[in-house]
């Protein structure tokens with residue numbers, strides 16, 4: 080690695096000890112001069128040398144000149160005679176920076192450097208600010224929507240106490256809207272908001288609130304570009320504005336799967352440093368009508384029923400999902416229908432390859448370059464690829480499409496642990512009718528390290544498009560065929576007629592689309608690769624890489 084040229088190097092005091100402080104365009108480093116002398120010539124193992132510290136410049140939040148509070152400040156009272164260089168440092172500046180703590184959480188730490196000359200202090204502040212100004216990926220102006228009723232109804236409090244002070248420290252200006260009704264944020268973004276004023280939109284709430292913001296932005300983009308959202312064939316226009324998520328909901332799986340934690344401070348810091356994580360979006364249609372977009376889970380059967388039941392228990396807050404989860408599990412309902420899908424091709428891996436999507440994911444990067452050259456833009460017309468569709472008919476306890484892992488505190492590795500955030504595919508998981516005990520085993524594997532796909536009644540496919548038709552609608556279409564004189568369907572038609580007579584029509588579930596119930600059960604779904612971007616970087620590997628020159632984590 081080429082050594083970066085130094086911008087500044089001075090002897091400054093930190094907590095009354097003298098440090099050699101250096102700044103280059105990548106790293107701010109400070110090392111205790113006495114400790115460094117003591118250890119000269121001796122190798123020290125570990126990520127950071129004793130008495131040596133460093134921060135990548137891209138993780139500095141802000142720098143501020145500080146009213147001096149060093150022990151030698153001229154207060155007009157009795158002062159001790161300066162005995163060490165530290166005693167004569169009368170001017171100070173504070174650097175605020177990202178520090179990693181437990182489990183992908185970040186917090187804002189700070190260090191104050193004391194200098195003997197005011198001009199030196201100003202030079203440091205100015206030079207660091209100049210370096211920060213070069214980071215054009217950082218937002219300066221944000222539009223913030225707060226759902227005051229999401230999760231445990233603490234959205235406003237979380238924003239005011241934990242997030243606003245960080246934005247203000249980083250000199251980010253904000254327009255804040257506390258929503259007054261469901262879909263307030265979506266409608267405002269779609270029709271009113273002056274988006275040119277902002278570098279990003281921040282959502283304070285859960286997956287439902289994120290979904291509102293995403294719908295508002297995506298629909299606004301399509302309107303402006305004249306793209307018809309109702310047509311599943313259309314190539315959608317990607318959104319330029321990034322979305323930041325401050326988790327304050329019940330599941331918060333979009334935040335958890337893109338950042339690695341549900342911590343509001345961590346999310347705020349990812350926004351400040353200007354992270355960018357592209358993300359796939361599924362468009363869901365019924366015939367020629369657009370229904371909704373989905374980024375996380377499209378679930379029929381188990382997850383549809385959990386959601387339907389839990390909506391009646393909203394007053395319980397996040398606990399509603401546990402109660403409805405147990406109730407739905409005990410009811411053990413299965414549903415009949417036909418799933419057809421277009422499998423993903425190329426180097427997109429498989430849902431069981433254990434290649435988890437992490438910061439800088441190579442699979443997602445490949446999809447990004449394929450997208451640039453138009454390689455994965457499959458404006459597939461039904462007629463063209465009729466024979467590449469796979470058709471599966473059966474009785475299912477659950478049909479789940481996970482466009483990302485859907486990791487969340489309830490299921491730390493998620494519904495599909497190897498699903499990718501930005502590869503242009505969704506993992507279609509079919510759980511066929513099985514015993515209660517087997518289904519329980521499968522569900523419990525979402526909460527531990529065991530492979531939830533390693534069951535004879537579970538199949539999983541990586542797909543770009545899929546369709547579902549519930550059994551009773553298949554019967555209906557056959558009734559139509561019969562009425563119009565078509566033959567060869569007598570047997571099925573007979574079954575449908577019998578069901579009507581005995582009143583035991585096959586039951587139907589609802590689709591859970593990122594926590595919203597869809598109004599239709601027959602749906603067609605297409606994945607749109609990297610349609611939006613979040614202020615996130617995906618989940619970081621735990622391993623820390625060390626800069627050989629500064630011993631800095633990079």
Ligand SMILES: Nc1ncnc2c1ncn2[C@@H]1O[C@H](COP(=O)(O)OP(=O)(O)OP(=O)(O)O)[C@@H](O)[C@H]1O
Nearest residue numbers: 229230258259260284285286287288328329330331
């Ligand atoms: N002011 C408001 N009053 C009522 N509902 C609102 C308001 N603002 C937003 N909503 C709606 O509240 C719903 C739930 O919000 P949110 O997603 O923030 O929390 P949650 O449902 O508890 O969490 P999760 O979606 O993670 O399970 C969203 O679908 C959103 O449309």
Ligand SMILES: CCCCCCCCCCCCC/C=C/[C@@H](O)[C@H](CO)NC(=O)CCCCC
Nearest residue numbers: 286330375376400404408485490522525593594
């Ligand atoms: C007998 C009980 C066994 C329990 C098994 C636990 C399995 C947990 C898997 C969790 C998967 C979450 C997927 C995320 C879906 C979100 O888009 C959606 C909106 O927030 N949340 C739910 O639908 C909420 C879904 C909550 C499901 C419990």
Ligand SMILES: [Ca+2]
Nearest residue numbers: 359482499504
């Ligand atoms: Ca995906």
